[in-house]
Amino acid sequence: MKVSSTTQLIALALTYWLYFGQLGVLVPYLGIFLDGRGFSSAEIGELFAVITLARIVGPALWAHIADKTGNSLQVLRLGCLLTVVCFASVFFMSGFWGLTLAFGLMMMFWTAVLPQLEVITMQSVAGTRASYGQIRLWGSIGFIVLTVALGKALDHFSTDVPVYASIVVLTCLLLASLLLRQPPLPDTHKPDGGNLWQWVRRRPFIIFLLSATLLQVSFGAYYGFFALYMLDLDYSGQQTGLLIALGVVAEIGIFLIAGRLIARVGVWHLLMLCMVLTALRWYALADYAHLGWVVVASQLIHALSFGLTHAASVHFIHHFFPQTFHSRGQAVYISVAFGLGGAVGNYLAGQFWQQGAQAYETFAFAAATAFAGALVLLGCSKSRLNV
Template sequence: MPGQAPQTRIIGRPRARHPLILLGRAPCARSAVPGNSPLDRAVGCAPPGGVSLSPRRPHGDWPRSAFYACYFSALGALVPYWPLYLRQRGFGPRALGDLMALLALSRVIAPYVGGALSDYFGHRMTAVRGGAILAFACFLTIPWAHGFVAMAAVMMAFSFFWYATLPPVEASTLAFHGDRYGRIRLWGSIGFIIAVLGLGPVLGRFGAATVVPVIAMLLFGLWLATLGLAPFTSPVASGARRPIQRGLLPFLAACFLMQVSYGPYYTFYSLYLAHYGYSTAAIGALWALGVICEVLVFWQAGRFFAHFRESRLLAFTFALAVVRWVLIALFPRSWPLLALAQTFHAFTFGLYHAVAVRLVSRFAAPGAKARAQAIYGTAAGAGAAAGAAMSGYLWVALGREGMFLAAAAVAAVGFAIIARRRIAPVEPAF
């Protein structure tokens, strides 16, 4: 209303009787003034002479670092080795592709539902804790899931709650730790590397079923990490119809295609290498090499943003994706070329994700940060689901090598979108 004082966000010690604030100590009270948050300063929106109003962090960064480490360690166990486990359970290429597509499909629904609810009610950490414990509980039923329908139901259930935990944490980390986001998120990549390298030899000795208790322990650790996250109350969503600007629609379409191109990689790369005689230890080493290179890019992402526009960086990542899938398709027996292709992961995932998070955060409307991150996650999840589903049929129709060549063609379409439509930072819509 005219003359009414602007809405402020108060972050303080929660009242003991409040039913939605569970565990943790809240930061001191601060007023959220646009332009003075670490995120605003990180993307160049802070007003000259702005005073930092970032809240104190009584818990430090370790709970968020632990959350990212557990979340992506579970991902590091799931992505390379879950197809091997499903094959051991008797699922063929088409059924395996469909199951992985269903797993990815939950990324379409869960991030937006979790992000929208946390924006609407404003209590993000409660949703995160609930999602983490439910993901753990659902995953415990995996050994008793017999047949395609039962396995699909359990995988959808646990992954829904698991994926729903990430957008609220991403939004709050960017809001209050934006200047250190890359270094906090770095622990996720480190966890992924440890899981991939450590599990390869273990599975080679004890069998693919070992991945089940490992993921269960990591999901339990994820829930424990959420208990250390300080309660974070955000502005209640304003009801704006568009959490992000229309100018990012070409970018979201390209994100969809990037994840489609990743479908054969995430679903069949381990089986592809196993077919050519690589051991589980060698497979794990190749996966880890890509993520190690990704860590280096996350650590130095700011240098890229200081010298290049986001649109140019995006085009570069898509071009490298095309080259990467072609190398994997044409030279599966060449360890040096496969290793070279894996180093491209630093850019086709690491730099690509850093650019995506930066753009989504900058273009998000106030009070819709989690929803904006969830929209990005939804576009990526839809692409991952489509890519995983298609990869099973492409494996049968075109063969292993043809499947990766098709992925290169999809990435080339994404490159054309980015190259044709200039995506440049503009002032967010308020």
């Protein structure tokens, strides 16, 4: 392997570490930060919903720009820069709408980073002995390290810790992006396979997308209130961080064998299994979260709830869409499932939560929604999803 290739792969691993490390800093603990600022659970859910809406518009917009310019790296760097600038405004905002605007703009530019990073990584590993999984693995490690570190820090410092740590990590991410280089562009003189809409409106994709969206709606309770829920049940900040990290460790394990599972079992069966077990996971948290072993078991299921469903979904999109629509097909999936589904899930979780008084109802609703996602899959034959 050439030194230049090695340097590029190290820079990519560092970028993944920081990108997902930032998710480990902010996503689990943003609710705690907002609670410390005096926001009600309804306001927290509404703020999460508004900023998540940026994930509807952002991915498609940035994918279009990257496709038009043919330079994913410049789009990635611009996204990193504007993310830092917008996030810095959090230190000057205190009210609901001010923080909503700051986090919303940050999320809008944040959505430019990962899709371009994935494209650059896939292009960079081609012709080397490295694989995508070996590079992506560092993102999960970064998430684990910073999630645990922030959980420990919350035991000793104020609830403003997540935003101070975030600005440091985001600045480092911007600097890491400057170490990357743009791989040679692939051949673009290939038939375009028609137009994107003719593929998006096909029944298998509609069924897949509706099921994926319902799954993300169910995640609203977890992303918005899991950390608060654990603290309400007298788990320490460090224990909460370790529990969140446990889910990511399980996710790493499933990523290592996901390809073989998809080839052997098929997308439809894996998605169905993951949906059903996710429903059981949320119900276990609704009724038995006071039992430590139940919470541990539920976090191990994260390997399926997120890891395996994501791997199977990416596999389906990659094989369902023609090559020229891979990035835009992924953008549709992220925008609708994670953007719209995430926003709806966050908003509803905030309405249900009632400062923790309706924790059972919140996670029970999440369980019902995940199960509905499994039922939707029955509307499509197995063979049409197992592409």
